[in-house]
Amino acid sequence: xxxxxxxxxxxxxxxxxxxxxxxxxxxxxxxxxxxxxxxxxxxxxxxxxxxxxxxxxxxxxxxxxxxxxxxxxxxxxxxxxxxxxxxxxxxxxxxxxxxxxxxxxxxxxxxxxxxxxxxxxxxxxxxxxxxxxxxxxxxxxxxxxxxxxxxxxxxxxxxxxxxxxxxxxxxxxxxxxxxxxxxxxxxxxxxxxxxxxxxxxxxxxxxxxxxxxxxxxxxxxxxxxxxxxxxxxxxxxxxxxxxxxxxxxxxxxxxxxxxxxxxxxxxxxxxxxxxxxxxxxxxxxxxxxxx
Numbered sequence: 001x002x003x004x005x006x007x008x009x010x011x012x013x014x015x016x017x018x019x020x021x022x023x024x025x026x027x028x029x030x031x032x033x034x035x036x037x038x039x040x041x042x043x044x045x046x047x048x049x050x051x052x053x054x055x056x057x058x059x060x061x062x063x064x065x066x067x068x069x070x071x072x073x074x075x076x077x078x079x080x081x082x083x084x085x086x087x088x089x090x091x092x093x094x095x096x097x098x099x100x101x102x103x104x105x106x107x108x109x110x111x112x113x114x115x116x117x118x119x120x121x122x123x124x125x126x127x128x129x130x131x132x133x134x135x136x137x138x139x140x141x142x143x144x145x146x147x148x149x150x151x152x153x154x155x156x157x158x159x160x161x162x163x164x165x166x167x168x169x170x171x172x173x174x175x176x177x178x179x180x181x182x183x184x185x186x187x188x189x190x191x192x193x194x195x196x197x198x199x200x201x202x203x204x205x206x207x208x209x210x211x212x213x214x215x216x217x218x219x220x221x222x223x224x225x226x227x228x229x230x231x232x233x234x235x236x237x238x239x240x241x242x243x244x245x246x247x248x249x250x251x252x253x254x255x256x257x258x259x260x261x262x263x264x265x266x267x268x269x270x271x272x273x274x275x276x277x278x279x280x281x282x283x284x285x286x287x288x289x290x291x
Contacts (some may be wrong), residue, residue: 003060003229003275003277003280004105004227004228004229004230004232004235004275004276004277005230005232005276005277005278005283005287006049006202006224006227006231006232006233006265006271006277006278007033007034007198007231007233007234007277007278007279007280007281008032008033008034008233008235008236008278009034009035009036009129009233009234009235009236009264009281010022010023010026010032010034010036010235010236010238011034011035011036011062011072011119011129011131011237012038012041012060012062012131012234012239013024013035013036013037013038013047013062014037014038014039014041014043014044014048014062014080015038015040015041015057015073015239015248016042016045016073016213016239016244016245016248017044017046018205018228018239018240018241018244018245018253019043019237019238019239019240020043020047020050020241021068021155021239021240022239022240022255022259023035023050023238025045025259025263026238026259026262026263027054027057027276029263031262031263031268032238032262033057033058033060033278033279033280033283034059034060034126034127034280034281035057035058035059035060035237036060036061036062036128036129037051037060037061037062037063037118038058038064038131039057039061039062039066039078039113039114039115039118040067040075040076040077040078040114041064041073042073042074042075044117045121046249047055047059048117048121048122048123048270051118051123051125051133052102052121052122052124054121055124057126057250057280058126058127058280058282058283059123059125059126059129059204059279060125060128060129060157060158060195060281061081061114061118061127061129061157062116062129062130062131063111063114063115063128063129063130063131063133063134063135063148064091064114064130064134065077065091065095065098065102065107065110065111065130065133065134065135066075066091066092066093066094066095066097066098066131066134066257067090067092067093068093068094068132069248069249069278070088070090071209072085072094072146072247072249073089073248074088075090075142076089076090076091077091077113078108078110078113078114078117079108079109079110080118081102081103081106081107081109081110082106083101083102083103083106083107084098084101084102084103084106084107089250090192090269094132095132095133095134095136095138095139096139097137098276099134099137099138099140099141099233100139100140102141103267104141104143104147104265105244106143107135107144108147108148108151108258110119111148111151112151112181114187115155115157116154117145121178122254124221125157125178125283126157126158126280126281126282126283126285127157127158127159127160127278127285128148128152128157128159128160129159130148131233135148135241136161137139144192145150145185145186145189146162147205149186149189149193150159150189150193150197151194153192153194153195154193157195158195158196158197158281158285158288159190159195159196159197160197160198160201160235161186161190161197161198161201162182162186162197162198162200162201162215163183163186163187163190163197163198163199164187164199164200164230165179165180165183166200166209168206169200169201169202169203169206170175173202186281194258196284196285196287196288196289198231198232198233198284199228199230199231199232200228200229200231200232200233200265201225201228201232201233201234202224202227202232202233202234203234204234204236205225206223207223207283208218208221208253209253209257212259213261214263215265216254216257217260217261217267218221220261220267221266221267221271223269223271224276225271225274225276227276230288231284232236236258236261236262237251237254237255238256238258238262239255239256239257239258240256241253241255241256268273272280
């Protein structure tokens, strides 16, 4: 594969109306091609209704096992699994907390319940990924990833996980040898369970926000036009910078800029000029099937 393909996935769809409205607009204007929604979050039903009404869009399930906004936007597991929630009934705030407490059976039951919740309301999920990477098993629950990939294989969904190592994406503080091992691990189980995955995951946390929208746009474009050949994925969290969003998250300004950068014609022109082809997870599944 000689071309450079990029999936830009809008995460946290269903978080709240401010996020939903931004994602609606980006899809309807043709500025994004993929998104994943959070079934336990307060804005989920609005997002699911949009996805059900627009099966042409690649909208999947953002498996949600954590809730970092404990006070400002609380939610709990759909299944009520005891190991999945704090004494207050909310999902654990961090992936480390989730892995430290979760029971494997309850975690997987919650994953299936979130997918089934979306399907039962008329949605046809295009793919699956993990909010905060909670099911990657990076904090000790090593069976979570293969169990999740097995589920995706059974249900026929692509999954967000890297299968090839890219030195620039090695997490800070981790050895390249460990990073390569994680790529081989995920790639191996992806093949075993026949789950389509990107070649590379491009972590947007490496993109400096900057002090202005123009600075952020420059950093965003410069970072992404350097992706390697193959299929890469990165993710954004677009939302309108409303009072609702400001109340929920301290990252409201960047979320607003991520909406703006995907609406900006200069972004799409830069991708075109540099030979970056934007695709969706439905394209990814078709590419892998025809390979």
